[in-house]
Amino acid sequence: MPARTQNAAYVYEVGKSVQLGERDIPSPKANEVLVKVTSVQLLPHDAYGRDKGLFFGEKLPWVLGSSIAGVVEEAGPGVIAFKPGDRVFGISNLGHPTPDQAGLQQYAILQADSIGHTSDHVAALPNLEEPMVVLGAGTNVAKLFTRLATQVLGLRNIIAVADTSNTAELERARARHVIDRHATDASIISQVHAAAGGADRVAHIMDCASWGHSPATALMVRDRPSRLVTLHVVNEAQVQVERPLCHATIVQCSNANLGEHAAAFWRKLPRWLEQGIVEPTAFRTLDGLEHVAAINKQLNEYAAGKGFPQLIVHP
Numbered sequence: 001m002p003a004r005t006q007n008a009a010y011v012y013e014v015g016k017s018v019q020l021g022e023r024d025i026p027s028p029k030a031n032e033v034l035v036k037v038t039s040v041q042l043l044p045h046d047a048y049g050r051d052k053g054l055f056f057g058e059k060l061p062w063v064l065g066s067s068i069a070g071v072v073e074e075a076g077p078g079v080i081a082f083k084p085g086d087r088v089f090g091i092s093n094l095g096h097p098t099p100d101q102a103g104l105q106q107y108a109i110l111q112a113d114s115i116g117h118t119s120d121h122v123a124a125l126p127n128l129e130e131p132m133v134v135l136g137a138g139t140n141v142a143k144l145f146t147r148l149a150t151q152v153l154g155l156r157n158i159i160a161v162a163d164t165s166n167t168a169e170l171e172r173a174r175a176r177h178v179i180d181r182h183a184t185d186a187s188i189i190s191q192v193h194a195a196a197g198g199a200d201r202v203a204h205i206m207d208c209a210s211w212g213h214s215p216a217t218a219l220m221v222r223d224r225p226s227r228l229v230t231l232h233v234v235n236e237a238q239v240q241v242e243r244p245l246c247h248a249t250i251v252q253c254s255n256a257n258l259g260e261h262a263a264a265f266w267r268k269l270p271r272w273l274e275q276g277i278v279e280p281t282a283f284r285t286l287d288g289l290e291h292v293a294a295i296n297k298q299l300n301e302y303a304a305g306k307g308f309p310q311l312i313v314h315p
């Protein structure tokens, strides 16, 4: 069993630097496991958390880090799929966040339906020809989405807009077209429409980078129903001023939103990794929570829209 207390990198005050501290090691409840954290990937939303309280608001002190890998230390009541010693990876529950489910500390709680280890089989593959435009396709989320969309869902016509340094990787992910995001707006629009087979064929857009809706609406068909999915908050009413038939929503990559599919997703993900259907993202590493200055520096980079490749901390 682990010691009763552990080191943690805390947010004591929103807008201030993360600091090293101690906290109790939690115990897993039903459908939870306690993991010894081996890696936690710092992500842009951790910077928004430190600087603006995203996800946790006034629940202070807080611990950041929601993408976690580790070794199961203890399984809670009713958990049969995971046992002590299993190596697992997963995400914490950002829908109902608690600092126990956080990775910038030595031990973290994860839900048994939000983690995976290595086994299981891949889903069946339907085929879909309809174009799907991915804006911000240089982001990690877009690359993962492209792989799952092409190789699990079977979408065939992904049109990716990204810096051309991503072309080889996006083509490996089976994007059919890669368009330079640094071209002029008019050039991007005409290239996307040409790749889609006409302006009236662009009815599905995923935007992984923009903080406004206009890059997507400029591309979107006008006179039939369409769908815009974003990773940042989107105002559907404003979108509909330009595209009245467009249904626009932010997706939240939380396990709660996977609903009944959550457990199946986490069973399948390890196999998708083994088979190369999805690839781990590029990353750098940092050993030890005591390098809290480097952790804060990375969060500063994210806040400025930089900091790539992302940082994984080994607590």
Ligand SMILES: NC(=O)c1ccc[n+]([C@@H]2O[C@H](COP(=O)([O-])OP(=O)(O)OC[C@H]3O[C@@H](n4cnc5c(N)ncnc54)[C@H](OP(=O)(O)O)[C@@H]3O)[C@@H](O)[C@H]2O)c1
Binding pocket: 043, 044, 045, 135, 136, 137, 138, 139, 140, 141, 142, 161, 162, 163, 164, 165, 166, 181, 208, 209, 210, 230, 231, 232, 250, 251, 252, 253, 254, 305, 308, 310
């Ligand atoms: N809603 C959710 O649940 C959710 C989940 C995960 C992430 N997010 C948010 O989604 C964003 C992406 O996350 P991530 O982890 O995938 O990021 P990431 O991999 O760190 O994104 C880095 C890449 O973004 C691209 N980029 C930067 N500025 C851009 C711009 N103005 N236009 C287009 N591309 C730009 C760059 O690609 P190139 O220069 O190489 O093209 C850069 O390499 C972040 O803001 C994150 O907080 C939201």
